[in-house]
Amino acid sequence: MTRVHDMGGRFGDGPVDPGQPDDPVYAQDWHARALAVTLATGALGQWNLDMSRHARESLAPRDYVDFSYYEKWISAVADLLVSTGVLTEADLRGEGDDSRHPLADRALKAEAVAATLARGGPADRPMTAPPAYRPGDRVRAQRPAANRLVDGGHTRLPAYAAGATGRILCCHGAHVLPDSNAHRLGEAPEPLYTVVFSAAELWAHPENPEDEITLDLWQSYLEPA
Template structure:
């Protein structure tokens, strides 16, 4: 069973409305602050991008549907900070800087204080990014042009209800390999602390008519980046 976030191609969720050309990068000042604090907390090294995605996916369905984009980010971040014991729920409930959940001054620096992202280091950290390509002993099974099918059932095969990058609408669909991206960290494993488990990653094309029964433009193609364990030969 998929989570509420897995809504690609689903009826009833309303249209996707692109922002008008020339719209500001951040519609509200707090949106920029939400991005900044998310990046700063990520620099503490207590989780990876797949863990953070899974935290947002696990929001309660009611919250997920009513929260805006950056509200989802902050809610997922709060979950991670508590789960990874960076902060306590009491810390988050206190709006006072540099104090614990009781309002008392901290007697000692936070154990992760040395990893704090300094303003002078932000540009270099953003430029570095977070590459996910890794060496791997897993042999490449497919080449450009090969027909493939997304495995059925979908979902994470390592952790029940866990994170995966195989969208529900592509489960069981037939497509063809467009490009081999090399070997990359497997999100299904990395999101749950099970290791990076790198394996081949492919760009896979699908005809819109093979994904949905009534596509608006049947001649369109959809290209998904999918890991080898999501695919099977046809």
């Protein structure tokens, strides 16, 4: 059974509403603040991007379904702040110690935001061995779509692709493996591929069977077809 967050390709949820070009960037003012808090706390260096994603996926199923997009973000940040010991639950309630925090010097200043965003957090790493697959090779996504290192852990292999057969389009070199990095088990970089799947391979009743879907998948997610 997959976690509730793995909604890709699920039937019956209705069409995706992309909004209109002139819609505001943030529907409510607090959405911008939620994004700012997420970036600022991430700059403290107490967790990585994969841990952040895993925190959102680990919200209680009822909360994950009921929360809006930025409610998920800010709730995950609160969980991370407490689980990593940066803050306590009392701190979040405004009842904590007002003394200077040990991480205060790492606070992200407003004037540093643009450079920090421009720098990003590259996940590519040097290749230490030749990739197992080449463009054109047929591969099958592992089934089930699950973290092989941590039971119930984070993975970027979507459930709808599990067991599906596709072909390698290209290799992007070695990238940090989310399944390991999300659980502080090391970066464990491995080759990352763009894999092409036909719509008919993924969906029982595709609207356009000849359409193709591309997914970026790590080498350990794949096996020869």
